Amino acid sequence: MTTIDTSAAPERAARPNVVRFLSRYGTFAAFVALLLFNIAVTPNFLSWQTLNVNLTQVATIVIVAVGMTLVIATGGIDLSVGSLMAIAGAAAPMIFMGKLLPIDNMGVLIILSFILPVLLAMAFGWFNGFLVARLSIQPIVATLVLFIAGRGLAQVATNGNLQVFKNPDFQFIAMGRIAGIPAQVIIMIVVVALAYCLVRYSVIGRQIIAVGGNEKAARLTGVPVRRVKTFVYVVSGALAGVAGLIVVARNSASDANLVGLGMELDAIAAVAVGGSLLTGGRANIIGTVLGAFVIQLVRYTLLANGVPDAAALIVKAGLIIVAVFIQQRADKV
Amino acid sequence: MLLSMQDISKAFSGVAALRSASLSIAEGEVMALVGQNGAGKSTLIKILTGAYQRDTGLIRLEGEDVVFATPGQSQARGIATIYQEINLAPQRSVAENIYLSREPKTRFGLLDRRAMRDGAAAVLKTFNLDIDVDLPVAHFSAATRQMIAIARAVTQKARLVIMDEPTSSLDEREVAILFQTIRTLKKNGVAVLFIGHRLDELYEICDRVTIMRDGQTVAESAMADMPKMELVRHMLGKELAAFEAIARDGGSEAKPVRLLADGVGSGVRVRDVSLTVREGEISGLAGLLGSGRTETARILFGVDRLQSGAIRVDGRERDYNEPADAIADGIGLVSEDRKIDGIIPDMSIRENMTLALLPKLKKAGIVDRARQQEIVTHYIKALGVKCASPDQPIKELSGGNQQKVLLARWLCTDPRILIIDEPTRGIDIGAKAEILKLLRRLADEGLSVLMISSELEELLAAADHVTVLSDGRSVAALKRNELSETALLAAMAHQVN
Amino acid sequence: MLKTLSRLFIPKSSGDYARLGVLLALAGLILFGALRYDNFLSQFNILSFLRYNSMFALIALGMAFVIITGGIDLSVGAVAAMSSVVAAYLSPYGWLPGLAGGMAAGLVAGAINGVIVTRLRIQPFIATLAMMLAAYGTALLLANNQSVSVSYDTGFTTIGQDDFLGFPIPAWIAAFVYVLGWVFLERLPTGRHVLAIGDGEATANLMGLKVERTLFAVYALSGLLAGLAGVILASQFGAGQPTEGVGWELFAIASVVVGGTLLTGGSGSVGATLAGALLLAMVFNILNFENGLGWISLSAYWQSVIRGAFLLIVVVLQARLMKKTEAP
Numbered sequence A: 001m002t003t004i005d006t007s008a009a010p011e012r013a014a015r016p017n018v019v020r021f022l023s024r025y026g027t028f029a030a031f032v033a034l035l036l037f038n039i040a041v042t043p044n045f046l047s048w049q050t051l052n053v054n055l056t057q058v059a060t061i062v063i064v065a066v067g068m069t070l071v072i073a074t075g076g077i078d079l080s081v082g083s084l085m086a087i088a089g090a091a092a093p094m095i096f097m098g099k100l101l102p103i104d105n106m107g108v109l110i111i112l113s114f115i116l117p118v119l120l121a122m123a124f125g126w127f128n129g130f131l132v133a134r135l136s137i138q139p140i141v142a143t144l145v146l147f148i149a150g151r152g153l154a155q156v157a158t159n160g161n162l163q164v165f166k167n168p169d170f171q172f173i174a175m176g177r178i179a180g181i182p183a184q185v186i187i188m189i190v191v192v193a194l195a196y197c198l199v200r201y202s203v204i205g206r207q208i209i210a211v212g213g214n215e216k217a218a219r220l221t222g223v224p225v226r227r228v229k230t231f232v233y234v235v236s237g238a239l240a241g242v243a244g245l246i247v248v249a250r251n252s253a254s255d256a257n258l259v260g261l262g263m264e265l266d267a268i269a270a271v272a273v274g275g276s277l278l279t280g281g282r283a284n285i286i287g288t289v290l291g292a293f294v295i296q297l298v299r300y301t302l303l304a305n306g307v308p309d310a311a312a313l314i315v316k317a318g319l320i321i322v323a324v325f326i327q328q329r330a331d332k333v
Numbered sequence B: 001m002l003l004s005m006q007d008i009s010k011a012f013s014g015v016a017a018l019r020s021a022s023l024s025i026a027e028g029e030v031m032a033l034v035g036q037n038g039a040g041k042s043t044l045i046k047i048l049t050g051a052y053q054r055d056t057g058l059i060r061l062e063g064e065d066v067v068f069a070t071p072g073q074s075q076a077r078g079i080a081t082i083y084q085e086i087n088l089a090p091q092r093s094v095a096e097n098i099y100l101s102r103e104p105k106t107r108f109g110l111l112d113r114r115a116m117r118d119g120a121a122a123v124l125k126t127f128n129l130d131i132d133v134d135l136p137v138a139h140f141s142a143a144t145r146q147m148i149a150i151a152r153a154v155t156q157k158a159r160l161v162i163m164d165e166p167t168s169s170l171d172e173r174e175v176a177i178l179f180q181t182i183r184t185l186k187k188n189g190v191a192v193l194f195i196g197h198r199l200d201e202l203y204e205i206c207d208r209v210t211i212m213r214d215g216q217t218v219a220e221s222a223m224a225d226m227p228k229m230e231l232v233r234h235m236l237g238k239e240l241a242a243f244e245a246i247a248r249d250g251g252s253e254a255k256p257v258r259l260l261a262d263g264v265g266s267g268v269r270v271r272d273v274s275l276t277v278r279e280g281e282i283s284g285l286a287g288l289l290g291s292g293r294t295e296t297a298r299i300l301f302g303v304d305r306l307q308s309g310a311i312r313v314d315g316r317e318r319d320y321n322e323p324a325d326a327i328a329d330g331i332g333l334v335s336e337d338r339k340i341d342g343i344i345p346d347m348s349i350r351e352n353m354t355l356a357l358l359p360k361l362k363k364a365g366i367v368d369r370a371r372q373q374e375i376v377t378h379y380i381k382a383l384g385v386k387c388a389s390p391d392q393p394i395k396e397l398s399g400g401n402q403q404k405v406l407l408a409r410w411l412c413t414d415p416r417i418l419i420i421d422e423p424t425r426g427i428d429i430g431a432k433a434e435i436l437k438l439l440r441r442l443a444d445e446g447l448s449v450l451m452i453s454s455e456l457e458e459l460l461a462a463a464d465h466v467t468v469l470s471d472g473r474s475v476a477a478l479k480r481n482e483l484s485e486t487a488l489l490a491a492m493a494h495q496v497n
Numbered sequence C: 001m002l003k004t005l006s007r008l009f010i011p012k013s014s015g016d017y018a019r020l021g022v023l024l025a026l027a028g029l030i031l032f033g034a035l036r037y038d039n040f041l042s043q044f045n046i047l048s049f050l051r052y053n054s055m056f057a058l059i060a061l062g063m064a065f066v067i068i069t070g071g072i073d074l075s076v077g078a079v080a081a082m083s084s085v086v087a088a089y090l091s092p093y094g095w096l097p098g099l100a101g102g103m104a105a106g107l108v109a110g111a112i113n114g115v116i117v118t119r120l121r122i123q124p125f126i127a128t129l130a131m132m133l134a135a136y137g138t139a140l141l142l143a144n145n146q147s148v149s150v151s152y153d154t155g156f157t158t159i160g161q162d163d164f165l166g167f168p169i170p171a172w173i174a175a176f177v178y179v180l181g182w183v184f185l186e187r188l189p190t191g192r193h194v195l196a197i198g199d200g201e202a203t204a205n206l207m208g209l210k211v212e213r214t215l216f217a218v219y220a221l222s223g224l225l226a227g228l229a230g231v232i233l234a235s236q237f238g239a240g241q242p243t244e245g246v247g248w249e250l251f252a253i254a255s256v257v258v259g260g261t262l263l264t265g266g267s268g269s270v271g272a273t274l275a276g277a278l279l280l281a282m283v284f285n286i287l288n289f290e291n292g293l294g295w296i297s298l299s300a301y302w303q304s305v306i307r308g309a310f311l312l313i314v315v316v317l318q319a320r321l322m323k324k325t326e327a328p
């Protein structure tokens, strides 16, 4: 190969890392700005109490948003996450209160009440994936089906009643602490770490991005497009299930009408603020985490400063736009 | 002077693509613009049309300084452009695509749909293209789409028509039609800027030539005053290694058959195709536009389902559901349309190159980065991909360099059968000889190549034997000693009645 | 002549099949209802069906245009709610100020969406999601968290409640707007540009189309139609409703999709969108009748399960139809 001259190609190896850093930095900037604002304005902001409240509340958003990031990376979207949270949240108390299974052993019931609801949510996730990958139904309507019907199922199963309970073993996932760190925060960290490695280092992670980037080309390159798509919806379902368990455990009650309500929007907003394109082909897990923190902090700021609900909505809208805008600018540098 | 561009510079994120390049064209002149892959030709014309903004420089159109902020503005000033990656709206009809942004209107401001339909059909007829102009553009092959894009440009009543590699997916017959059109344009005083890598074509149609290298204009002269060898030297900055015939004279008939298609058919485009590819040979697949070459490749690779006939790979009958099945059998396909079927635009060169290999690059599900890096570095060097770094998104590469990455995508999987649809599409003359030689060397090492090409010269130089398709049927199988331009043309023109 | 006829009735593309599918489903449902329920085809039911569903149809049309460009507008429900409040406040000054004010409020919201999408280059999903929050916030602030009664003296309620030539005025409005919408999309160059932009923005730009301006117009239009729907809402129910409109955007999206439009943009039809909206509305209507029949008393919970299931059936059937006819 002598006739081809490549020496003219200039050095630019460092560039992508800088870009990646900056695009993360954009969301980060929004986050820091919010923090500074709170330190200046919100009373008692710098306290363990505040940190605790925010961390425990952000955990569920992060967990769901991580699944959403993967789905969005394939060019899809999952509107059903809130409903799947309600389903898992309704199923768990029914299990450990012995309403569903003829088992007496409390230990077994508790374990089952962790496993079965998540499996159930995964099954529904698989159903979403089946509609999208096998039947080629557009993701937004495919998951709209369970968005509508899923919560209905949870309500039918519980008759729309509130299930109140007190079960320290089950509630450990929301109330317990390991080495002083709330269990749900640990779950969140594990989920984020796994997803980060999945996206960056694993084969299926890269295939997820390829499918979102150009599905036709991915198929022609031997990427198992259907399997990849199904996979992300199953993961999203599973994570929604976990989040549902955490929410009911935290509330000591399960209300199928409320668990996970509006979660899909928070999760999608977190993904977008975090810098993943909704058109697919990108998955920025760390960005999503920051995005979720921004969303949570916005919510907390408005609440802690007594901004009336209506005004809070408007401010939240403005902040989302500003955060995404900053993020995109940074991405362009 | 109709147009002059002077001292145009442009950098993408700090990397210079153009360094004070210049270009000037007179009325009624056909100007060739040549240069290696990545020399900056497409960037220069995109700056001219307003698709990109220049960093420095002057653009003067009919003596007046102009800056176009959008392609719409240059179009309004009489510059019609055919971009390298065919830009048409795939779901809109042929007629609409031809007239988009300057639709004929009735008195009431409504679309004059009849005028559009008739006008489109009429202009396509002058291109010898008799197609239903109500069908969406996505219905048609790359070559037809290219012709539609050309038709769109020449009907714009422009003063300057820019053609960025318009012939790269056309066969000789269509090229002849295009040249006829260019001559007509010229007669009407329209200037044409013609970018291409096939030198013979340039000498045939162009009056003058501008040569670029590494973002600079290095020479400009009348075509007649520029001998081929000198042109190539300007382009490459050095002499071109002699382009020898690299096909072998027979000898492969004794080798076992790797890939056999026996009366393969699917849908209306492919009815009855039979061909064989033996171990270690380069088998050509020729035919006119619409003869079913690309569609045949898609069936062999499991993209479209086989409906009749049989496919045998290494003697075993195969009916692939998915490309993944074909890949598992050691088959690779470099597809014709790299924008639609090839690149994952936002992914890096590294990942685009190793996407097909990925399942074999893993340890416990994790990508083996070190080996990936090794492979990528090797192929970037071996194929001379001009890029800033392997982490650059592939969409930032010039067209020809993207093609090289896609070729490497399959070469690195170490395939046993490689189907290549237009292997050197958009690749410059220096790299083209290298790629054909590389294919030959791989064939010598045992690779079986099925090469689809519209360039007779390429088939004649590289193929050990050629199957000719016409109207979805294989109508001739020419052995090496029967191969000649006339024989190929005669077989391709074969009509089945 | 024959050619035009065949163009009209013989499906050509996969989109045509989807459109045929939704029409067949609609006909099937009507037949089912007519056979099963006594009063299904009664004048009362037909007229109240049209009266009540016109506003959804209007919103679906705006959504269809946005989706054809490859975007989405999540704010339509909230914008309608906000506009209903504005219209209610203005209704004492006459029906025209009420109507104009409500529509203007929608237009402003839509224009802001358009600016955010085209100027700030923020993805439509996020831009309009933010607008959804902002519009609800504004509606609640304006209305002080309660519904705002309209004036019954100025003829404002005529818009939503009265008939003209035997048909409800909202139905006339919707029909008129749909005709305009059809002419726009099928017969005006700008309408074709909307389609081409959905096919690929970068390509449309290279082909010389005014992408930003067209996108802006489409979002503004969607806001305007949502505003009009809000006016009808206020007029029909006698009050501006700051908390109405939740989930309307999903209903509109579903209507558009059921009408065979791809969310990826570049294709879509006005007629099929109307059919999609009517089809989904018909499901509600039939569920109401089923409830009234008293065979099974459907709780609200079961209703949502059944609605989900029905949506599933429609989209699955449609996907099958489209798959069978996929272009080569």
Ligand SMILES: Nc1ncnc2c1ncn2[C@@H]1O[C@H](COP(=O)(O)OP(=O)(O)OP(=O)(O)O)[C@@H](O)[C@H]1O
Residues within 6 Å of the ligand: B012, B013, B016, B017, B035, B036, B037, B038, B039, B040, B041, B042, B043, B044, B084, B386, B387, B395, B396, B397, B398, B399, B400, B401, B426, B428
């Ligand atoms: N959008 C972009 N971002 C970054 N770099 C770019 C971009 N477009 C082009 N380049 C770089 O600019 C250089 C010139 O590219 P250009 O497309 O103009 O080459 P070309 O002469 O048309 O080559 P070819 O014959 O392969 O089409 C290349 O090195 C390419 O990588």
Ligand SMILES: [Mg+2]
Residues within 6 Å of the ligand: B041, B042, B043, B084, B164, B398, B399, B400
């Ligand atoms: Mg080029």
